[in-house]
Amino acid sequence: MTTRLRPVRARRPLRAIGAIGCVVLGLGLIGGAATGSWLTGDSSADPATDTAYADARMLWHSAPVDTLFPRTLTGDGAGPGGADRVWTRIAVAPDSTCASSLDPLLVTTLRQVGCARVLRATYTDATASNVTTVGLVFTDGDPESVAALKSRFAKEKLSERRDLMPRAFPAKGTVAAGFGDPQRASWTVDVLTEAPVIVYAVSGFADGRTVGDPQPAAAAKANGATSAPAQAGLGHEATGLADGIGGALRRTLSTATEAPE
Numbered sequence: 112m113t114t115r116l117r118p119v120r121a122r123r124p125l126r127a128i129g130a131i132g133c134v135v136l137g138l139g140l141i142g143g144a145a146t147g148s149w150l151t152g153d154s155s156a157d158p159a160t161d162t163a164y165a166d167a168r169m170l171w172h173s174a175p176v177d178t179l180f181p182r183t184l185t186g187d188g189a190g191p192g193g194a195d196r197v198w199t200r201i202a203v204a205p206d207s208t209c210a211s212s213l214d215p216l217l218v219t220t221l222r223q224v225g226c227a228r229v230l231r232a233t234y235t236d237a238t239a240s241n242v243t244t245v246g247l248v249f250t251d252g253d254p255e256s257v258a259a260l261k262s263r264f265a266k267e268k269l270s271e272r273r274d275l276m277p278r279a280f281p282a283k284g285t286v287a288a289g290f291g292d293p294q295r296a297s298w299t300v301d302v303l304t305e306a307p308v309i310v311y312a313v314s315g316f317a318d319g320r321t322v323g324d325p326q327p328a329a330a331a332k333a334n335g336a337t338s339a340p341a342q343a344g345l346g347h348e349a350t351g352l353a354d355g356i357g358g359a360l361r362r363t364l365s366t367a368t369e370a371p372e
Contacts, residue, residue, distance in 0.1 A: 160254055163305065163306065163364065164253065164254065164306065164307050166364060166367045167249075167306035167307055167308060167360075167364050167367075168227070168249060168251070168307060170249070170360070170363060170364065170367065171206060171227075171228045171230055171247070171249045172206065172228075173367075174363050174367070176203055176232075178359065178362075178363045179230060179247065179356070179359060179360060179363060180200055180203055180230070180232040180245070180356065180359070181200070181355075181359055182199070182200050183197065183198070183199055183200070184197070184198045184200075184234065184352065184355040184356075184359075185197050185198075185355075186198070186351035186352075186354070186355055189347060189350070189351030189354070189355075190344055190347050190351070191344040191347050196236065196237075196347070196348075196351050197236070197237045198234040198235065198236055198237075198243070198348075198351075198352055198355070199234060199235055199237075200232055200233070200234050201233055201234065201235050201242075201282060201285045201286065201287060202232065202233045202280065202282030202285055202287060203231070203232045204230070204231040204232065204233075204280050206228055206229070206230050207228070207229050207231075208228070208229070209221070209226035209227070209228070209229055209248065212229045212231060212246070212278065212280075213226070213229060213248070213277065213278065214274070214275065214276070214277070214278060216274050216275060217275045217277065220269065220275060221248065221250065221260070221309065223252070223256055223259070223260055224250040224251065224252030224256050224257055224260050224307065225250050225251030225252055226248060226250055226251075227249050227250055227251050228248075228249045229246055229247070229248050229249070230246065230247045230249070231244055231245065231246045231247075231280045232244070232245055232280070232356075233245075233279075233280050233281075233282055233285070233287045233290065234352055235285075235286050235287065235317060236348065239286050239317055240316065240317050240318075241314060241315070241316060241317055241343065241344075241345060241348050242279075242286060242287040242290045242314065242315055242316070242317045243312055243313065243314040243315075243348050243349060243352045244277070244278075244279045244280040244287075244290070244312065244313050244314075245310070245311070245312045245352050245353060245356045246277055246280075246310070246311045246312070247308055247309075247310060247356065247360065248308065248309040248310075248311070249307065249308055250307045250308065250309065251307065252307045253307075254304070257302065257303075257304060257307050258304055260302050261302035261303075261304055264300070264302050269300070270299060270300045270301075270327060270329075271327040271329070271330070273325060275300070276295060276298050276313060276325065277298055277300065277311040277312075277313045278292060278295075278313070279291055279292060279294065279295055279313055279315060286317040287317065288319075289318075289319025290315050290317070290319070293321045293322070294315040294316065294319055294320065294321060294322060295313050295314075295315050295322060295325050296314055296315045296316065296322040296325050296326070296331075296339065296340040296343070296345045297313070297314050297315075297325060297326050297327065297328050297331045297340040297345040297346045297348070297349045298311065298312065298313040298314070298325070298327060298328060298349055299311065299312055299327065299328040299329070299346075299349045299350050299353050301353055301357060303357065303360075305361065305364070306360065306361075306364055308360060310353050310356055310357045310360070311353065312328075312348075312349040312350070312352045312353035312356070313349060314340075314345040314346075314348040314349040314352075315345065316343065316345075322339065322340065324338060324339070324340075325340060326338050326340045326341065326346065327346075328346040328347075328349040328350045328353075329346070330346070331345060331346025331347075331349075332346040332347055332350065
């Protein structure tokens with residue numbers, strides 16, 4: 112007896128080809144998205160930027176104080192009329208929380224980047240007639256949120272608002288012993304973009320006099336400005352020291368992120 116053989120259905124090559132095509136297309140889309148992110152400079156896909164930000168967040172407790180706040184700073188052409196300036200560090204505050212060292216409204220303004228830690232130091236000029244507190248505010252922000260904060264500061268001119276003026280750091284036994292909030296004369300605030308850090312500086316007179324009309328550094332440095340802070344060059348003091356400390360931070364970060372040979 113013989114058994115009738117059932118016919119075997121022919122394989123359908125089109126279905127297999129379609130499946131392979133879907134796989135290839137999917138891989139292509141993934142690769143294209145990655146390439147697009149790279150070409151457009153998407154910082155979220157930039158390992159170098161992420162590494163720099165991660166390293167910068169650690170500097171507040173890993174970098175020596177003398178690298179973040181040098182004992183002496185020189186500002187070539189940083190004074191009124193392009194005069195050279197030299198500042199000497201007279202005190203360094205212990206690292207502190209944002210709530211204990213910044214005005215509450217400023218803390219609220221920085222909330223979008225997550226205020227984490229504050230480092231402060233106070234300097235005096237070569238004549239010991241002016242004092243300036245410089246601060247580094249370390250945040251938890253990513254490149255996008257930090258850039259957004261910098262844009263907001265520029266658009267809303269937040270650096271010029273007196274109610275967002277940084278606080279002074281007085282130091283007992285120094286020429287800055289009487290440098291409190293009423294003695295603040297000029298200030299500047301700069302949101303960096305290469306690191307999740309905000310640099311600020313606030314200046315005043317070393318004799319402890321109260322300043323009734325403090326001015327942001329940009330206004331105090333303007334041509335024709337006649338206010339007491341302007342005539343004393345305190346806008347230049349604040350800007351020059353903020354620039355100097357910002358430069359020290361950049362050099363420290365560059366050293367920290369150098370690849371080992």
